[in-house]
Amino acid sequence: MATSTLTAEALKRLGVDASSGALESRSPIDGALLGKVALTTPAEVGEAVGRAEVAFKAWRQVPAPRRGELVRLLGEELRAAKDDLALLVTLEAGKIRSEGLGEVQEMIDICDFAVGLSRQLYGLTLPSERPGHHMLERWQPLGPVGVISAFNFPVAVWSWNAALALVCGDPVIWKPSEKTPLTAVATQAIFERAAKRFGDAPANLSQVVIGLADVGEALVDDPRVPLISATGSTRMGRAVGPRVAARFGRSLLELGGNNAMIVAPSADLDMAVRAIAFSAVGTCGQRCTSLRRLIVHESLAEALVERLKRAYATLPIGDPLEADTLVGPLIDEGARDGFEAAIAKARAEGGEVVCGGERARDDLGGAYVTPAIVRMPTQSSVVAHETFAPILYVLTYREFDEALALQNGVPQGLSSCIFSTDLRETEAFLSAAGSDCGIANVNIGPSGAEIGGAFGGEKETGGGRESGSDAWKAYMRRQTQTVNWSRALPLAQGVKFDV
Numbered sequence: 001m002a003t004s005t006l007t008a009e010a011l012k013r014l015g016v017d018a019s020s021g022a023l024e025s026r027s028p029i030d031g032a033l034l035g036k037v038a039l040t041t042p043a044e045v046g047e048a049v050g051r052a053e054v055a056f057k058a059w060r061q062v063p064a065p066r067r068g069e070l071v072r073l074l075g076e077e078l079r080a081a082k083d084d085l086a087l088l089v090t091l092e093a094g095k096i097r098s099e100g101l102g103e104v105q106e107m108i109d110i111c112d113f114a115v116g117l118s119r120q121l122y123g124l125t126l127p128s129e130r131p132g133h134h135m136l137e138r139w140q141p142l143g144p145v146g147v148i149s150a151f152n153f154p155v156a157v158w159s160w161n162a163a164l165a166l167v168c169g170d171p172v173i174w175k176p177s178e179k180t181p182l183t184a185v186a187t188q189a190i191f192e193r194a195a196k197r198f199g200d201a202p203a204n205l206s207q208v209v210i211g212l213a214d215v216g217e218a219l220v221d222d223p224r225v226p227l228i229s230a231t232g233s234t235r236m237g238r239a240v241g242p243r244v245a246a247r248f249g250r251s252l253l254e255l256g257g258n259n260a261m262i263v264a265p266s267a268d269l270d271m272a273v274r275a276i277a278f279s280a281v282g283t284c285g286q287r288c289t290s291l292r293r294l295i296v297h298e299s300l301a302e303a304l305v306e307r308l309k310r311a312y313a314t315l316p317i318g319d320p321l322e323a324d325t326l327v328g329p330l331i332d333e334g335a336r337d338g339f340e341a342a343i344a345k346a347r348a349e350g351g352e353v354v355c356g357g358e359r360a361r362d363d364l365g366g367a368y369v370t371p372a373i374v375r376m377p378t379q380s381s382v383v384a385h386e387t388f389a390p391i392l393y394v395l396t397y398r399e400f401d402e403a404l405a406l407q408n409g410v411p412q413g414l415s416s417c418i419f420s421t422d423l424r425e426t427e428a429f430l431s432a433a434g435s436d437c438g439i440a441n442v443n444i445g446p447s448g449a450e451i452g453g454a455f456g457g458e459k460e461t462g463g464g465r466e467s468g469s470d471a472w473k474a475y476m477r478r479q480t481q482t483v484n485w486s487r488a489l490p491l492a493q494g495v496k497f498d499v
């Protein structure tokens, strides 16, 4: 069935009208027009923030476990809509079906996590140095949260932020990628069903604003939005971070990665080959955690590259709606241009293309490519840069310290991993002097994180953490409270000031 028909049917089942508006959504699968959505103006962003402020004043007074009930209902609605929303993710972002379903499952998982969290927004009790006093550290709702998201996780990133923000007492204003507006509008419709079932939720707890960078900037510059959670390229983060800081706002930046795997002599190569294939080629290399650099011991390099070459030759490339496809399209022609430019640059920097690097499936009408493996003599400029496409650069090392230096020797710091069965190596990799990334894995590839851990990276990846662990603290305001229940007024540090 045509992508446009599948989209129209899924949108209808989800109760979404996407028949008019200035922003067209086209499928990366075949270039077909999937729907149209109205663009928000920067002035309308200001109005949305005003509405969110009103919602905040009511929502912050709702007990957190009751706020959790709304997120529980959101999880239920997502379960009911899972197939359709996942289908839209495939149609609009080009992910294979199981990855589209996985993305929606991640939304459900974070809702479950946040429901539990709604009863665990723990503060501290602290001993006071003054008699008859006690101290508390309490977490208070923060205010409207602006969420800016990238095309490659068109819905999960919203949920990582929204599920936590909502239980923390904060409304959310979401600016999705202009490349994936339909999945955003559909997610909003699912949220509204949950809010309706909840009954007395204030209006506008979740709003979507649609547009390009100017719409994002209106959100970024609004002083009524205390937290901007922005996911996307380092280029975007470089623009957003300083603007939010200039108004003393808080930003949570989830930016580009350049993730590596060290393959040591003791590695289980069967496992490594499978992990490499999924993390370098899955989502057509369009995950922030995609494997981009393979740092392999020189004794293994020939054999490993040969095995990878054979595995790559069998990869089914094509329509992600088909059950056996593993490699779908790149998001658009611009991404394919970037892929080709990187391959050319790698060659110019002395690289040898082992396989791939070509255009593929021209019959389908999307930007398909053959995933590339490129052996590089050094970690040159093209290797240190994130190209958002399936290119795996292979570097070799002799001593472990050399591998670690290569792994850490790029500007980005998102995800990293080592395949080794040598305890000394794996512990060194995980130690204070080991990987400098936000994520460090042993005998697992760098992509496919679970929601329970805090997710994010260091250096040019932006330093933000979202999703699990104590990432919720970014969505709250910390308040230190001191209570005097005595009849005296002693000052701290023994200061005397008697009047």
Ligand code: NAD
Pocket: 148, 149, 150, 151, 152, 153, 175, 176, 177, 178, 211, 212, 213, 214, 215, 216, 217, 220, 231, 232, 233, 234, 235, 236, 237, 239, 240, 253, 254, 255, 256, 257, 287, 288, 289, 386, 388, 414, 456, 457, 461
């Ligand atoms: P992008 O930077 O082009 O766009 C991301 C979002 O930022 C979009 O909504 C866009 O409209 C908005 N935007 C762009 N410029 C802006 C500005 N000046 N002010 C406000 N908003 C602005 O990224 P993309 O191509 O959609 O996504 C791919 C990138 O995202 C890759 O670099 C990838 O690594 C990164 N990413 C990171 C994570 C993470 O968690 N670290 C997750 C997913 C994607």
